[in-house]
Amino acid sequence: SQKIEQNSEALNIQEGKTATLTCNYTNYSPAYLQWYRQDPGRGPVFLLLIRENEKEKRKERLKVTFDTTLKQSLFHITASQPADSATYLCVLRRNTGFQKLVFGTGTRLLVSP
């Protein structure tokens, strides 16, 4: 079956450290992958997109990698801050199939001062 998986357990790190979140998928051939941030009681907010032919994308303190061989994307936040505490969603866009966008269940990040 086709799945997209993110760590369901919360990730706790100290302020200033680098947070690394993982997104693994099986049996998909994604056209691209997106990362969103969601705060409690609010809709997700787009952060970054990385295409299948790209290895790495950066935006300020954020970095995303995409390994289509391992079927994995890593999302890094460097110099993390308590304000980065939120749930981060991995979203995959399929090349084929009726339901084009598939969301992971998200990983909750907690950054302690």
Next chain:
Amino acid sequence: KAGVTQTPRYLIKTRGQQVTLSCSPISGHRSVSWYQQTPGQGLQFLFEYFSETQRNKGNFPGRFSGRQFSNSRSEMNVSTLELGDSALYLCASRGGGPSNEQFFGPGTRLTVL
């Protein structure tokens, strides 16, 4: 530009009733998608509308339906409500930029008793 708005923000219904949720996309956006978010399942895609036509549909029963008007505003209807329909319903609009970014509304929290 004003963001995506959804009404109502909170709703309590009883089993067997029906409900209509409304979404106003960002001005100029013609694509509107609907999602159901529950703690266990994460975001599940319901359907996408573009220029008043349903373009994609997720794996939900026929009790879930939607439509889009000529001004791109969209409504979602759920008939014969079940307890399991309790969720956060999110609407997202897309303008077709290079990042294929979706702009999410704050959601409607539906509770079915």
